[in-house]
Amino acid sequence: MIVGNWKMNTTVESAVELASAVKRGVSEDIASDVVICPPYVSLVSVSEAVRGSRIAVGAQNMHSETNGAFTGEISAEMLAQICRFVILGHSERRTYLSESDEFVNAKVLAAKVAGITPILCVGESLADRQSGRAVDVVTSQLDANLNGIDRNANIAVAYEPVWAIGTGESASPDVAQEMMARLRLALADLLGDRATDIPLLYGGSVNLSNIASYMAEKDIDGALVGSASLDADTFCQLIALTSSSGR
Numbered sequence: 001m002i003v004g005n006w007k008m009n010t011t012v013e014s015a016v017e018l019a020s021a022v023k024r025g026v027s028e029d030i031a032s033d034v035v036i037c038p039p040y041v042s043l044v045s046v047s048e049a050v051r052g053s054r055i056a057v058g059a060q061n062m063h064s065e066t067n068g069a070f071t072g073e074i075s076a077e078m079l080a081q082i083c084r085f086v087i088l089g090h091s092e093r094r095t096y097l098s099e100s101d102e103f104v105n106a107k108v109l110a111a112k113v114a115g116i117t118p119i120l121c122v123g124e125s126l127a128d129r130q131s132g133r134a135v136d137v138v139t140s141q142l143d144a145n146l147n148g149i150d151r152n153a154n155i156a157v158a159y160e161p162v163w164a165i166g167t168g169e170s171a172s173p174d175v176a177q178e179m180m181a182r183l184r185l186a187l188a189d190l191l192g193d194r195a196t197d198i199p200l201l202y203g204g205s206v207n208l209s210n211i212a213s214y215m216a217e218k219d220i221d222g223a224l225v226g227s228a229s230l231d232a233d234t235f236c237q238l239i240a241l242t243s244s245s246g247r
């Protein structure tokens with residue numbers, strides 16, 4: 001699985017251009033699930049632009065309530081008519097918008113009710129890693145964010161170390177694999193046998209030079225790509241590399 005998180009980039013016009021270019025560049029027989037996540041305002045146009053292709057569309061966030069007096073917010077029900085996926089708990093939202101584990105958990109549960117698949121992001125800060133707490137921090141985030149989850153729920157989990165996002169300093173494949181193995185175990189406690197089917201994605205400065213080394217790791221099933229997903233040629237090559245890993 002490969003997901004492009006466009007973050008707060010593109011206008012409606014340039015989003016449609018980018019989505020159309022990705023659609024043209026992706027071969028029909030790719031083995032991976034491909035998801036692009038434009039800003040809210042472009043979701044409808046981008047969904048139309050990729051209709052009939054292997055590319056699915058996701059939102060970058062949503063609110064946990066279904067409707068009501070939450071000015072500026074978008075609910076899972078609203079998204080369900082437009083897209084199949086939603087990124088939840090991204091570290092940029094946790095850091096800049098003070099999203100708590102409880103709020104992320106409420107969103108995960110609301111996504112299930114609406115039939116949208118969350119791409120749940122977890123990851124430790126540089127200080128957490130330097131003090132040897134990375135595994136504890138990340139597995140506690142996962143437990144808190146998935147509290148009360150239905151054992152049949154569809155979900156993907158992205159491990160994105162905060163220190164690797166947008167910095168060019170990616171986690172080594174060994175470090176990423178070690179965390180993924182711990183996440184897989186934690187998922188087994190929550191979801192039983194289904195844990196083996198949950199896509200685990202690595203995110204943080206993924207590019208053309210390093211994606212194959214992540215995909216070669218046993219517990220890494222794909223990538224959540226930020227800046228490298230904003231260039232259609234690069235993203236299409238990343239899709240091909242993910243797909244050819246045979247996962």
Ligand code: 13P
Nearest residue numbers: 005165166204205226227
């Ligand atoms: P970069 O690939 O730009 O480091 O961003 C990663 C990310 O945050 C994806 O959600």
